Amino acid sequence: MSRRKLPEPAMPAAVKKLRCAVYTRKSTDEGLEKEFNTLDAQRDACEAYVASQRAEGWMLVRDHYDDGGFSGGTLERPALRRLLADIEQGRIDIIVVYKIDRLSRSLMDFAKLVETMEAHGVTFVSVTQSFNTTTSMGRLTLNILLSFAQFEREVIGERIRDKFAASRSRGMWMGGKVSLGYDVRDRKLIINQDGAARVRRVFELFVETGSGTETARRLQAEGVASRSGRLLDKGDVYKLLNLRTYIGEVSHKEKVFAGEHLAIVPREMWERVQAIMQVSPRSRAAQNRQHAPALLKGLIFGVDGRALSPVHTMKNGRLYRYYVAQRVLKGDAAGDGSIVRRVSAAEIEAAVVDQVR
Numbered sequence: 591m592s593r594r595k596l597p598e599p600a601m602p603a604a605v606k607k608l609r610c611a612v613y614t615r616k617s618t619d620e621g622l623e624k625e626f627n628t629l630d631a632q633r634d635a636c637e638a639y640v641a642s643q644r645a646e647g648w649m650l651v652r653d654h655y656d657d658g659g660f661s662g663g664t665l666e667r668p669a670l671r672r673l674l675a676d677i678e679q680g681r682i683d684i685i686v687v688y689k690i691d692r693l694s695r696s697l698m699d700f701a702k703l704v705e706t707m708e709a710h711g712v713t714f715v716s717v718t719q720s721f722n723t724t725t726s727m728g729r730l731t732l733n734i735l736l737s738f739a740q741f742e743r744e745v746i747g748e749r750i751r752d753k754f755a756a757s758r759s760r761g762m763w764m765g766g767k768v769s770l771g772y773d774v775r776d777r778k779l780i781i782n783q784d785g786a787a788r789v790r791r792v793f794e795l796f797v798e799t800g801s802g803t804e805t806a807r808r809l810q811a812e813g814v815a816s817r818s819g820r821l822l823d824k825g826d827v828y829k830l831l832n833l834r835t836y837i838g839e840v841s842h843k844e845k846v847f848a849g850e851h852l853a854i855v856p857r858e859m860w861e862r863v864q865a866i867m868q869v870s871p872r873s874r875a876a877q878n879r880q881h882a883p884a885l886l887k888g889l890i891f892g893v894d895g896r897a898l899s900p901v902h903t904m905k906n907g908r909l910y911r912y913y914v915a916q917r918v919l920k921g922d923a924a925g926d927g928s929i930v931r932r933v934s935a936a937e938i939e940a941a942v943v944d945q946v947r
Contacts, residue, residue: 605647608683611655612636613673615692619659629656632688639717640686651682662695663743665702674703677710684722685714697733697740704729769835770817771854779835779851786854788814792822792830793855793863800866802827804901811918831863885939886913892930900935911935 614632621627633654640648653676655669665671670693676682685707687693693714694700707714713722721728768774771785791814795805806824815821822830830836837860838853839846884900890913891897898913914932 605645607649608647609651609681610640610648610684610686611651611653611673611676611682612640612686613655613657613669613693614688615657615660615662615667615669617659617661622658627658629658632692635688636686636717639715648684662691662693663699664696665694665699674706677706677712680710682712685712687714687716689718690716695740695743697737768817769833770830771836772851779849781852781854785817788822789830789836789854792827793836793859796827796831796863796866797859802831807899808901811914828867831867836860884911884913884935886935886942890933890938892916894929898930898933913938 612633614629614636616622616628622629633656637650640650653672655673657667657669660667660670673682673685677685685693690700694703704714706712715722719731721731768779771782771789772779773782774780791812792805792809795808796802799805799808802824806822806827809827810821810823813821816826834841834846835849835851836853836855837857838849838851840849841847887900888897892915894915894917896916898915901912901914912932912935915929917929918931
């Protein structure tokens, strides 16, 4: 849509020409794809004001300074940086904006801009607030308005933080990365049964082994993966074990609240896991070696020449020990019938002891 140009009154020859740059800004890029958008509306109003001051020597520069999709809380905006560079090079006499907050919402940032303007003899005009920085009253009014803008922004921030805290205290999910075992529906967490089964397996294996390393090794051997399909590693294991989300709770600033969502892991198991993790990894490893000795560790090898690793598991209160091929633990032995996948530790150790005797 072409915009109608306003008639330009003749300029007296003796009037000094003042080069005017129009600056426009919108915090989001929503609607900017339209043929006539918010930035165009701001520019129209500013150009009309400049045209009304033509008798005073005001004239528009050709360059456009439009920042669409940039917050007024920062000075890091491409069009603003170009504008400041042109000011420093002496190409502009007056900056024209629709409202003050289009240039900046921060009083501290605006003070820096005003300092730059004054250093280069540039004045500032807001067409909807009827003042400029060439007068002391204009500067006073400007500081008052910016103070209110800063105050309003801080109040809005406080409201958002208060709303977030209140929602958390009511157990509501407030967005962010969705944990394994859950999906989001209608802005609420619901259990994903496949993912929940993987989460429970993590907790079960850790209770059995008491080791994050061994738990990760077993999970990888079983092909247990994250939401993205990547096999879980030791770091993933500990992240999952520490999430209170899995017992139906949410936390906010070290406070814990009952969540709206359902738990995946029984509280008793979660607390047992936390108790195990209170013991140092070295102590847990020593306990594991004591309860599951491996007489042939580093002494028994598979057909590929690699040592078999001792592993153990608890089932119905009974300890089962095995020596397992490395490729099986890494999950890359599927379909290979040439390797010995695992052997009973008790049986092979007994056979070796008999031979030694």
